[in-house]
Amino acid sequence: xxxxxxxxxxxxxxxxxxxxxANGPAHAGWGALNMPEGVTPISSEVFDLHMLILWxxxxxxIVVFGIMIYSIVQFRKSKGASASHxxxxxxxxxxxxxxxFLILVGMAIPSTxxxxxxxxxxxPDLTVKITGYQWKWHYDYMDQxxxxxxxxATPTEEINGRAQKDPNYLRQVDNRLVVPTNRKxxxxxxxxDVIHAWWVPDLGMKKDAIPGFVNEMWAEIEEPGVYRGQCAxxxxxxxxxxxVVVEAxxxxxxxxxxxxxxxARSEGDPQMAKKD
Amino acid sequence: MSEAVGHExxxxxxxxxxxxxxxxxxxxxxxxxxxxxxxxxxxGVMALLIRSELFQPGLQLVDPHFFNQMTTMHGLIxxxxxxxxxxxxxxxxxxxxxxxxxxxxxxxxxxxxxxILPFAFLLLVSTxxxxxxxxxxxxxxxxxxxxxxxxxxxxxxxxxxxxxxSSIMGAINxxxxxxxxxxxxxTLMKMxxxxxxxxxxxxLLIAVMPVLAGAVTMLLTDKFFGTSFFNPAGGGDPVLYQHxxxxxxxxxxxxxxxxxxxxxxxxxxxxxxxxLFGYTSMVYATASIAFLSFIVWAxxxxxxxxxxxxxxxxxxxxxxIAVPTGVKVFNWVATMWRGSLTFETPMLFAIAFVVLFTIGxxxxxxxxxxxxxxxxxxxxxxxxxxxxxxVPGALFAIIGAVYYWLPKWTGHMYDEKLGQWHFWLxxxxxxxxxxxxxxxxxxxxxxxxxxxxxxxxxWNQVSTVGAFGFGFSQLLFGYIVWKAIRGGQQxxxxxxxxxxxxxxxxxxxxxxxxxxxxxxxK
Ligand code: HEM
Ligand SMILES: [Cu+2]
Ligand SMILES: [Cu+2]
Numbered sequence: 001x002x003x004x005x006x007x008x009x010x011x012x013x014x015x016x017x018x019x020x021x022a023n024g025p026a027h028a029g030w031g032a033l034n035m036p037e038g039v040t041p042i043s044s045e046v047f048d049l050h051m052l053i054l055w056x057x058x059x060x061x062i063v064v065f066g067i068m069i070y071s072i073v074q075f076r077k078s079k080g081a082s083a084s085h086x087x088x089x090x091x092x093x094x095x096x097x098x099x100x101f102l103i104l105v106g107m108a109i110p111s112t113x114x115x116x117x118x119x120x121x122x123x124p125d126l127t128v129k130i131t132g133y134q135w136k137w138h139y140d141y142m143d144q145x146x147x148x149x150x151x152x153a154t155p156t157e158e159i160n161g162r163a164q165k166d167p168n169y170l171r172q173v174d175n176r177l178v179v180p181t182n183r184k185x186x187x188x189x190x191x192x193d194v195i196h197a198w199w200v201p202d203l204g205m206k207k208d209a210i211p212g213f214v215n216e217m218w219a220e221i222e223e224p225g226v227y228r229g230q231c232a233x234x235x236x237x238x239x240x241x242x243x244v245v246v247e248a249x250x251x252x253x254x255x256x257x258x259x260x261x262x263x264a265r266s267e268g269d270p271q272m273a274k275k276d
Numbered sequence: 277m278s279e280a281v282g283h284e285x286x287x288x289x290x291x292x293x294x295x296x297x298x299x300x301x302x303x304x305x306x307x308x309x310x311x312x313x314x315x316x317x318x319x320g321v322m323a324l325l326i327r328s329e330l331f332q333p334g335l336q337l338v339d340p341h342f343f344n345q346m347t348t349m350h351g352l353i354x355x356x357x358x359x360x361x362x363x364x365x366x367x368x369x370x371x372x373x374x375x376x377x378x379x380x381x382x383x384x385x386x387x388x389x390x391x392i393l394p395f396a397f398l399l400l401v402s403t404x405x406x407x408x409x410x411x412x413x414x415x416x417x418x419x420x421x422x423x424x425x426x427x428x429x430x431x432x433x434x435x436x437x438x439x440x441x442s443s444i445m446g447a448i449n450x451x452x453x454x455x456x457x458x459x460x461x462x463t464l465m466k467m468x469x470x471x472x473x474x475x476x477x478x479x480l481l482i483a484v485m486p487v488l489a490g491a492v493t494m495l496l497t498d499k500f501f502g503t504s505f506f507n508p509a510g511g512g513d514p515v516l517y518q519h520x521x522x523x524x525x526x527x528x529x530x531x532x533x534x535x536x537x538x539x540x541x542x543x544x545x546x547x548x549x550x551x552l553f554g555y556t557s558m559v560y561a562t563a564s565i566a567f568l569s570f571i572v573w574a575x576x577x578x579x580x581x582x583x584x585x586x587x588x589x590x591x592x593x594x595x596x597i598a599v600p601t602g603v604k605v606f607n608w609v610a611t612m613w614r615g616s617l618t619f620e621t622p623m624l625f626a627i628a629f630v631v632l633f634t635i636g637x638x639x640x641x642x643x644x645x646x647x648x649x650x651x652x653x654x655x656x657x658x659x660x661x662x663x664x665x666x667v668p669g670a671l672f673a674i675i676g677a678v679y680y681w682l683p684k685w686t687g688h689m690y691d692e693k694l695g696q697w698h699f700w701l702x703x704x705x706x707x708x709x710x711x712x713x714x715x716x717x718x719x720x721x722x723x724x725x726x727x728x729x730x731x732x733x734x735w736n737q738v739s740t741v742g743a744f745g746f747g748f749s750q751l752l753f754g755y756i757v758w759k760a761i762r763g764g765q766q767x768x769x770x771x772x773x774x775x776x777x778x779x780x781x782x783x784x785x786x787x788x789x790x791x792x793x794x795x796x797x798k
Contacts, residue, residue, distance in 0.1 A: 029732065035718045053642050076618070077618045083549040083550040087553050087554070087555070111648075159335055160335060170729050194420045206654070211514060212512075213514075228729075230722060236412070236424065240340065
C-alpha cells in the first residue's frame with residue numbers, strides 16, 4: 001500500500017514537471033534558439049557572419065566525427081580488426097595544418113570587414129550619452145537638452161511570484177530610450193560606479209560602460225519598433241534588474257516626442273513617466 | 277641497523293600522521309585526488325543551487341546577492357579546488373612512474389605544496405560565513421565591483437595567494453622531476469605525452485601564477501592602503517586589471533586542458549592497440565598552444581573598447597590557436613583509424629572527450645570572431661563554451677585517467693559494468709545540461725543572473741534537469757572508486773592489453789617505493 005501511495009505521489013510530481021515543461025507555447029520559449037537577425041545593417045551582417053562560421057564548424061564536425069564513428073564501427077577488436085602500425089606521415093600532417101589555416105583566412109576576411117564598419121562611429125546624426133548606475137541607466141541626449149533615468153518597471157510582486165508575470169517580465173522600464181529610425185545614432189557609454197554593459201541584441205552589439213572611461217558604439221535602426229535587452233556585465237545585486245528598452249520611431253514621430261519632452265522639461269517635470 | 281631502516285623504508289607508516297608527514301609521491305597524489313573530489317562535491321552543490329534558482333523565472337530560493345556568491349564560489353572552487361589539484365594529483369602518482377623515477381625530485385616541498393591547500397580552501401569557504409558574505413563579483417573578481425566585497429575580501433586575496441604558492445611549488449617539483457630524474461635512455465622525445473604536456477603546463481604555471489598574485493595584491497592595496505591602480509578617481513584604470521587578470525587567465529585555461537590532452541594521448545593508443553599518430557607533431561602542437569596562449573588574452577575583453585588594430589591582432593592570434601588544436605584532434609582520430617578498438621570505460625571517456633571538447637573548440641572559434649563576440653560576450657553562449665571544454669573536456673579526461681590508472685594504484689579492477697553506466701549517464705546528462713545553454717545565450721540571456729525574461733524558461737528547465745542528472749551520476753563514480761579500493765578482481769601488471777610504458781612494468785598495486793634502481797629505456 002505504501003509503495004502504491006509513493007508511486008502516485010511520484011506521478012503527481014512527474015505531472016507537475018511535465019506541466020512546467022509544457023507551458024511553453026504561451027511564449028514560444030522552445031524557439032529561443034539562435035541569435036536574432038536584428039534591425040540594423042550591422043546586426044544582420046553580424047548574424048550572417050555568425051551563421052557562416054557556425055556552418056563551417058558544422059561541416060568540419062560532420063567530417064571529423066564521421067571518420068570517428070566509422071572507425072568505431074569498423075575497427076573493433078570484437079569484429080576481428082587487427083591494428084596496423086603506422087604512426088607518422090609528414091605529408092598528412094602538413095595537409096591538416098595548411099587546410100585549416102586557409103579556412104581561417106577565409107573567416108578572417110569578412111570578419112575584418114564587418115569589424116571595420118562597426119568601429120566607425122564618425123558622422124553621427126544624433127549622440128546619446130548612456131551612464132550606468134547600480135542599478136539603472138541614465139540617458140542624456142547631448143544636443144537636445146533632454147536627460148532622464150530609466151528604471152525597471154516590473155513590480156516586485158511579479159519577481160516574488162505573487163502576481164502573474166507580464167510577457168515582458170524584467171524587460172520593461174519606466175522611461176524608454178526613444179530614437180529616430182534611419183539615423184546614425186552614436187552611443188557614448190560610461191558608468192558612475194562599477195562596470196556595466198549596455199546591450200540590445202537587435203542592435204547587433206554590446207559595449208561596456210566603465211567608470212572613468214567613455215566608450216563608443218553606433219546603430220542605425222531600420223524598422224520602427226520596441227527593442228529590449230539588459231545589462232550584460234555583472235554589476236552586483238541588481239544586475240538582472242537593469243533592462244534596456246529602445247523605442248525606434250519614424251523621424252517625424254520622434255520629433256514630436258522630442259518636443260513634448262522638451263516642453264515637459266520646461267514645465268519642470270523631468271521624469272514625465274511613460275510606462276511600457 | 278640497516279635492516280631496520282630498510283624495513284621502515286618499504287612500507288608506509290600507519291595512522292593519520294602518515295598523511296600529514298608523508299613525502300611519498302603516491303600518498304601525496306592520493307591526498308590531492310581526494311581533496312579534489314571533496315571540492316568537486318562542494319562546488320557541485322553550489323552549481324545545483326544555481327541551477328535550481330534558474331529552473332524558473334522569478335526569485336524562488338535565494339537572494340540575488342547570495343546567488344552571485346554562489347556563481348563566484350562555484351567558479352573559484354571548481355577551477356582551483358577541483359580541476360587543478362586533480363591534475364597535480366595525477367602528476368604526482370604518474371610522472372615518477374612514467375619516467376622511471378623513485379619519487380618526485382623535491383619530496384618535502386611536495387608535502388608542503390599539498391598541505392597549503394586545505395588551509396587555502398578553508399579560508400575561501402569560510403568567507404561564506406563572514407559579514408557581507410562570500411565574494412560575489414564572479415571568479416574573475418573585477419574591480420570596482422569586487423571592492424564592494426565585505427569582510428570576505430582580504431580572506432579571498434590571502435586564499436588566492438596560498439593557492440598560487442601551492443601551484444608554483446607543485447610546478448617547480450614537476451619540472452625538476454622530469455628534467456632530472458628520467459630513467460637512463462629516456463630522452464625528451466621518448467617521454468610519454470602525459471609527461472610532456474605536464475612539463476609544458478608547469479612552465480605556464482610558473483609564468484602566470486605570479487601575475488595573478490600581482491593583480492590581487494594591487495586590489496588589496498587599492499582597498500586598504502589608498503592606492504589607485506584600478507580607481508579612475510585616483511588616476512587608475514579598471515581595464516588595466518582585466519589585462520593583467522587575463523594575461524594570467526588565458527594561460528590558466530590551458531593549464532586546465534594541456535594535461536588532459538596528455539591523458540587522452542595515453543588512453544587512445546592503448547585501447548586502439550596502435551601507437552599514437554604524430555607523436556612529434558603532438559609535442560610541437562602543445563608547445564605552440566602554450567606560446568600562443570600568452571598573446572591572446574584580450575579576447576576575453578573585446579567589449580571594453582580597444583583600438584581597431586588591437587581587436588584585429590587579438591582576433592587573428594586567437595583564431596590561430598585553432599590550428600594546433602585541430603592538429604591534436606586529427607592526430608587522435610588518426611590514432612583510432614585502422615586500430616583494433618575496445619571500449620572499456622577509460623576509452624569511452626576519451627572518445628567522448630574528443631567529440632565534446634571539439635564542440636567546445638568550435639564555439640571557441642566562433643567567440644574569436646570579434647563582431648560576433650560583441651553579441652556572444654557575457655551570455656550563456658560563453659558559459660556553454662567553457663563548460664564544454666572544462667566538463668566533458670578537462671573533467672572527463674580526469675575521470676578517464678582515474679579509471680585507466682586505478683587498477684595500477686589499487687591492484688583491483690573497478691567494476692566495469694558500473695563504469696559503463698557512469699559513462700553513459702555522465703555523457704547524456706552533460707549534454708542535456710550544457711547544450712541548451714548555447715541556445716539561450718544566442719537568444720540573448722546574459723550570464724550571472726538569478727532571474728530572467730520568460731522566453732528563456734524552457735531551455736533553462738532542460739538544463740537544470742541535466743544538472744541534477746549529471747551531479748547525481750558523479751556519486752556513482754565515488755562509489756565505484758571506493759569499491760575498487762576495497763577489493764575486486766586482481767589487476768595484472770600490464771593492466772590493459774595495449775598499454776605501453778614504464779608504469780605497466782611495476783606490480784599492481786604499485787609498491788610504496790618503485791624504481792629504486794632506475795630501469796633502462798631502449
Ligand atoms: C580553439 C580553442 C579556443 C578558442 C579559440 C577559445 C576562445 C575563447 C574566447 C574568445 C573566449 C571569450 C569569450 C567572451 O567572454 O566573450 C573564451 C572564453 C573562455 N574559454 Fe575559451 N577558447 C578555446 C579553448 C578553450 C579551452 C581549451 C578552455 C579551457 C579548458 C577554454 C576556457 C575558457 C573559459 C573558462 C572562458 C571564459 C572565462 C570567463 O569569462 O569566465 N577555452 N574562449
Ligand atoms: Cu549589470
Ligand atoms: Cu582565453
